[in-house]
Amino acid sequence: MRDDPLLQPFQLKHLRLKNRVMITAHEPAYAEDGLPKDRYRAYHVERAKGGVALTMTAGSASVARDSPPVFNNVLAYKDEAVPWMRRLVDECHEHGAAVMIQITHLGRRTRWDKGDWLPAVSAGFAREPAHRAFPKQVEEWDIARIIRDFADAAERMKAAGLDGLEIEAYGHLVDQFFSPLTNALDAPYGGSLDNRLRFAFDMLRAIRARVGPTMILGVRFSADDTLPGGFGAEEATILAIRLQESGLVDFLNVVKGQIATDAGLTDLIPIQGMASAPHLDAAGAIRAAARLPTFHAARIGDVATARFAIASGKVDMIGLTRPHIADPHIVRKIMARREETIRPCVGANYCLDRIYQGGEALCAHNAASGRELTMPHVVPRAVTARTIVIVGAGPGGLECARVAAERGHRVVIFEAAPEAGGQIRLQARSPRKREMMGIVDWRLARCREMGVDFRFNALAGEDDILAEDPDVVIIATGGLPQKDVLVAGDDLTVSAWDILSCDAKPCANVLIFDDAGDAAGLQAADVIAAAGGKVEIMTPDRTFAPEVMAMNLTPFMRSLQKRDVTFTVTFRLMAAQRAGNQIRARIGSDYGGVEKERLVDQLVINHGTRPLDELYFALKPISSNLGAVDYDALIAGRTQALAPNPGGAFQLFRIGDAVAARNIHAAIYDALRLAKDL
Numbered sequence: 001m002r003d004d005p006l007l008q009p010f011q012l013k014h015l016r017l018k019n020r021v022m023i024t025a026h027e028p029a030y031a032e033d034g035l036p037k038d039r040y041r042a043y044h045v046e047r048a049k050g051g052v053a054l055t056m057t058a059g060s061a062s063v064a065r066d067s068p069p070v071f072n073n074v075l076a077y078k079d080e081a082v083p084w085m086r087r088l089v090d091e092c093h094e095h096g097a098a099v100m101i102q103i104t105h106l107g108r109r110t111r112w113d114k115g116d117w118l119p120a121v122s123a124g125f126a127r128e129p130a131h132r133a134f135p136k137q138v139e140e141w142d143i144a145r146i147i148r149d150f151a152d153a154a155e156r157m158k159a160a161g162l163d164g165l166e167i168e169a170y171g172h173l174v175d176q177f178f179s180p181l182t183n184a185l186d187a188p189y190g191g192s193l194d195n196r197l198r199f200a201f202d203m204l205r206a207i208r209a210r211v212g213p214t215m216i217l218g219v220r221f222s223a224d225d226t227l228p229g230g231f232g233a234e235e236a237t238i239l240a241i242r243l244q245e246s247g248l249v250d251f252l253n254v255v256k257g258q259i260a261t262d263a264g265l266t267d268l269i270p271i272q273g274m275a276s277a278p279h280l281d282a283a284g285a286i287r288a289a290a291r292l293p294t295f296h297a298a299r300i301g302d303v304a305t306a307r308f309a310i311a312s313g314k315v316d317m318i319g320l321t322r323p324h325i326a327d328p329h330i331v332r333k334i335m336a337r338r339e340e341t342i343r344p345c346v347g348a349n350y351c352l353d354r355i356y357q358g359g360e361a362l363c364a365h366n367a368a369s370g371r372e373l374t375m376p377h378v379v380p381r382a383v384t385a386r387t388i389v390i391v392g393a394g395p396g397g398l399e400c401a402r403v404a405a406e407r408g409h410r411v412v413i414f415e416a417a418p419e420a421g422g423q424i425r426l427q428a429r430s431p432r433k434r435e436m437m438g439i440v441d442w443r444l445a446r447c448r449e450m451g452v453d454f455r456f457n458a459l460a461g462e463d464d465i466l467a468e469d470p471d472v473v474i475i476a477t478g479g480l481p482q483k484d485v486l487v488a489g490d491d492l493t494v495s496a497w498d499i500l501s502c503d504a505k506p507c508a509n510v511l512i513f514d515d516a517g518d519a520a521g522l523q524a525a526d527v528i529a530a531a532g533g534k535v536e537i538m539t540p541d542r543t544f545a546p547e548v549m550a551m552n553l554t555p556f557m558r559s560l561q562k563r564d565v566t567f568t569v570t571f572r573l574m575a576a577q578r579a580g581n582q583i584r585a586r587i588g589s590d591y592g593g594v595e596k597e598r599l600v601d602q603l604v605i606n607h608g609t610r611p612l613d614e615l616y617f618a619l620k621p622i623s624s625n626l627g628a629v630d631y632d633a634l635i636a637g638r639t640q641a642l643a644p645n646p647g648g649a650f651q652l653f654r655i656g657d658a659v660a661a662r663n664i665h666a667a668i669y670d671a672l673r674l675a676k677d678l
Ligand SMILES: Cc1cc2nc3c(=O)[nH]c(=O)nc-3n(C[C@H](O)[C@H](O)[C@H](O)COP(=O)(O)O)c2cc1C
Pocket: 024, 025, 026, 027, 028, 058, 059, 060, 102, 168, 220, 269, 297, 298, 299, 300, 319, 320, 321, 322, 323, 351, 352, 355, 361
């Protein structure tokens, strides 16, 4: 352990970082009124307790009012941020973690209809596809004002006791000056490379003048935006060298790529199924050229790769950012030589996608992350051990088993299939989604270590359950695809799941009717198109696959567009009728007034699941609570005590899709918040 490269301290100016593992800036969107209040603080403190050397708070903390919060950013332009930030810093310091903050002006990467409704600004008129604002081109008074805003924000953050500051300089205003694609200005801030870099250096000088020579200052920028005519590797290397020569900054934090489009963001922050550590070499090249302490993060998903990144000398600090969302105690587990117990980040990217679509970062399979005020990362032992019987070893059932076992209960889990995993196992059939099995495998390993009694190939009935003499029974049987949604011809359709499980063979000309809008529809399309089928995806919604969020959509589109899959929005499949060897599909619209037909070989329906709940209803009359959940107690974290049938032998609950079709996170959250109080 003494020789572990990851556990060696790193001296950054006057600051001794206790090991080489950091969390890079990431805005989880937990701010309240733009302030890092209790929830925000608890999130970072948990990770400080877990042993990380440095946590870079915020992520795009905004320095100016015309950089309004587009994903609930911390507002570094507010004086009220200082006391909240100070509490966060002090508590993280108590656990030995250094704390910095990333500040920025978003430039055109925002919307004008947020915050104070000021026009978005940029170094030119080019609109950013992802956020859609048409920016105002900055005038000289904007430049002077924004430089002052940066210096003011830096001074506030110094007053909050932060160990350092990072300037976000990729995809935001600073880099909009760098790139000829977004900088349409004349001299002195546009034109030559010197001119395009001028804003950054003017701003850094203004910050230095305000915070003094000792405050640690760094810049996060792209080693190559990879866009034709953009800010490429050569210019980025010159920037790095100039930063070093200027003496203005103490570290570099290197990313690679661009973030103006969803696809660009996905390449810069790769998700599951994409290459591991794809930008490490680019970071190493910048470090070699600039000879400044260098930070880096991009899908370094496991400890071995992180160790390599440090041991190879490519970078000085390695960011394990999403891995720390999945497991806040990574360093502590490395130090305890229990790396195998680290909950793996499976790259599902629910966290990042959700800051836009759901308004807060949540981990697909750690329901305690971001809920540190109410959910435990380490489950305390129960005072009294009980017998908990769980039916179903999908994600919800497994989480329930893990948590109940950590409470010290005796746990028996019945599963009708020969293996655990439920719906995840189906998803993981797609090579791009294979990592999802980490959600299952981690829980299986934890459960086995704690002696959970697994009964596979066991279709549990009432008697099997009663034979265990349970105190609590949890039904986690999931659901079955719901496909009968037509006014006529349901017998002529198959479900998306039938395609994924290979129960239905893909045909040549296929219409997928997808009004669930989740990944199953796209995954089925992928399978059919890969087998040579021609696929049309039809949805009655305004957009296709509305439940598949931006970055998760990228790999799907890369695959489906290549295979000529087409998308039809705002139309509804009404009925199906046999027509010789084919099926005639009758199509209407919720908007009314149109009817059309399609002749296809196969109709695939994606319409969520119906709870598999027979066993639940069979057990309900003999349970003490008649299946009732005390929601107030559940939310407040109190024990479930409803007993409308006091003679009942056990408490009965159901979780996940056995209640209603939802997603993996919902099933795991159901399980954690119920089982932690059993
Ligand atoms: C929820 C979330 C929000 C993020 N917000 C920011 C941000 O505001 N600024 C930034 O520079 N990077 C941001 N990132 C990117 C991370 O700093 C990091 O580069 C990325 O997650 C890749 O590292 P990882 O594979 O270790 O997670 C964000 C990441 C996540 C998951």
